[in-house]
Amino acid sequence: MPRLVRRLGWCAVAYAALAWLPWVASEYHTHVLVTSLYYVVLAIGWNLLAGYTGQFSLAHHTFAGVGAYTSALLVLYARVPLLVGIASGALVAATIGYGLGTLCLRMRAIYLALATWAFAESLRLLVTVEYQITRGDLGLAAPFLFSTPRPTPYYFVFLGLALAAILVAREIVDSRIGAYMRAIRDDEEAAAVMGVDTFKWKRFVFAVSAVFAAVAGGFQGHYVGLLSPTPMKFNEMAIIVVMVIVGGLRTFPGPIVGAVFIEVLSEALRAWGEVRMVLFALLVILIARGYPAGLVGIGRALGRRLAARIPALAAATSGRRG
Amino acid sequence: MTSAPGAPAGWLLETRGLTKRFGGLVAVDGLPLTLRAGEIRGLIGPNGSGKTTTVNLVSGLYRVDAGEIWLRGERIDRLAPHRITARGVARTFQIPKLFGNMTVLENALVPALAALDRGPARPAGDILGRARRLLELVTLDDKRHDVAKELSGGQSMLLQIARGLMVSPIHLFLMDEPFAGVHPTIKDTIMETILRMNREEGVTFLIVSHEMATLRRLCARVSVMHEGQLIAEGSFEEIANHTAVVEAYLGR
Numbered sequence: 001m002p003r004l005v006r007r008l009g010w011c012a013v014a015y016a017a018l019a020w021l022p023w024v025a026s027e028y029h030t031h032v033l034v035t036s037l038y039y040v041v042l043a044i045g046w047n048l049l050a051g052y053t054g055q056f057s058l059a060h061h062t063f064a065g066v067g068a069y070t071s072a073l074l075v076l077y078a079r080v081p082l083l084v085g086i087a088s089g090a091l092v093a094a095t096i097g098y099g100l101g102t103l104c105l106r107m108r109a110i111y112l113a114l115a116t117w118a119f120a121e122s123l124r125l126l127v128t129v130e131y132q133i134t135r136g137d138l139g140l141a142a143p144f145l146f147s148t149p150r151p152t153p154y155y156f157v158f159l160g161l162a163l164a165a166i167l168v169a170r171e172i173v174d175s176r177i178g179a180y181m182r183a184i185r186d187d188e189e190a191a192a193v194m195g196v197d198t199f200k201w202k203r204f205v206f207a208v209s210a211v212f213a214a215v216a217g218g219f220q221g222h223y224v225g226l227l228s229p230t231p232m233k234f235n236e237m238a239i240i241v242v243m244v245i246v247g248g249l250r251t252f253p254g255p256i257v258g259a260v261f262i263e264v265l266s267e268a269l270r271a272w273g274e275v276r277m278v279l280f281a282l283l284v285i286l287i288a289r290g291y292p293a294g295l296v297g298i299g300r301a302l303g304r305r306l307a308a309r310i311p312a313l314a315a316a317t318s319g320r321r322g
Numbered sequence: 323m324t325s326a327p328g329a330p331a332g333w334l335l336e337t338r339g340l341t342k343r344f345g346g347l348v349a350v351d352g353l354p355l356t357l358r359a360g361e362i363r364g365l366i367g368p369n370g371s372g373k374t375t376t377v378n379l380v381s382g383l384y385r386v387d388a389g390e391i392w393l394r395g396e397r398i399d400r401l402a403p404h405r406i407t408a409r410g411v412a413r414t415f416q417i418p419k420l421f422g423n424m425t426v427l428e429n430a431l432v433p434a435l436a437a438l439d440r441g442p443a444r445p446a447g448d449i450l451g452r453a454r455r456l457l458e459l460v461t462l463d464d465k466r467h468d469v470a471k472e473l474s475g476g477q478s479m480l481l482q483i484a485r486g487l488m489v490s491p492i493h494l495f496l497m498d499e500p501f502a503g504v505h506p507t508i509k510d511t512i513m514e515t516i517l518r519m520n521r522e523e524g525v526t527f528l529i530v531s532h533e534m535a536t537l538r539r540l541c542a543r544v545s546v547m548h549e550g551q552l553i554a555e556g557s558f559e560e561i562a563n564h565t566a567v568v569e570a571y572l573g574r
Binding site: 140182183187189190191192193194195196197198199250 | 342381382383402403404406408412413415419420421422423424428431432433435436439440485486488489498537
């Protein structure tokens, strides 16, 4: 069976396995789940860019905003169908992402981070200042996708979205493009002289990750129903960085684990308010110092230790390897 | 058809008036370097004489300030590095530049995967087969699943060489100090690999090195650079008696 077919099968199984949750969870908990899944999509997209390709962009959250505002504005002013709005948002984000990638082609590390951050702030200010169109801080009322603010129907959409993001990212990472990305991350010069078109693939990943964010942002906008420039602030980017690093930068499941973990933790500690960010910062420092592969790395290490204790399990895993 | 520089019938590589400046310093100064297809050429000279800069210019990492570079009848000095690689030029770096978080085998596969992006499809089995053969040649096949950053300095050099030979097609291999600081056993492996790929696949080598004894066993001809210029070229005997070379190495 071809790999893609098998993976689609796994996605269907995962969907079925997780689809029952809204029936047992309260409306509030379902909302937390929807938000977690939204962040899963964002974090996976950013991990492709920062984790796999080494482009530490700080403008990822901006593309969620681009997706949300593009869609809402088109639906409100041009009366396009909602899904067309979201698709347009993705297209606009891809174009801007490609442009931002082009701007950053020759930038490394901290310079790229600074440039993307400046870009993110500019776009946020633009949305704030152009209030005649965007309504700025007053907020833009985006029509609901399901004519209700209740989270349950949106859960089914976001579950599908998260699984689609996982599938697409996995396919990219396992393809030769994934090899180009990792080569660029590890040594861009060596990648170029080994024949990798580094400019082309960096732009590609910028565009793809922007699409991930914009699609998630588009749907999120039509779920929350009110857009404001606040989620385009740096705080939001910081949350994505925290999620990916705590989950495990450069690991595939890292952003998934991290997004759900941090979002759930964040809700559990809601009473703490902004102090949570301090806690998350400490967590990031701890993980970066001791466990660079994050929760996923810790999990894998525990798994290996457990496997070593249980001979049968060890035999099974070593047999798979050979 | 005698005019095309670097044409297949004549020279593989030809630089004309190749010049690179860094601020006030002229690192490479009007260099005329010519390599015949199938030769193994040594490039020597005192520290700072422009050897590495020359390699960086030919592989496209530096932009040429003046002059031209021709490869197999085609001008390549305006091309991006990956396009030069696509025309059959591979290289190693003095301080090995590997893809540290990828395995040894994955490192070797990158050039072949990059070729798939621009050229016809090749069966995966062929690519993998060649990678395994080359890793075997440089004695790294047993380590193919190891992460590259765990290799020793000498092993990293060997992997750079195997990886470079995965460039396809491969016409010219530029090596920057491949013997510097490596164990004698590894030195032998490198020499053997060069000689074998030259003999079996007709790969042309340009080897920057300070190791005269090693170069003598590999190259019929050497080119000598000093302060960015080509001051001598010829067999070892010829250059050993060349006054300019002696002066450059011993000081005036």
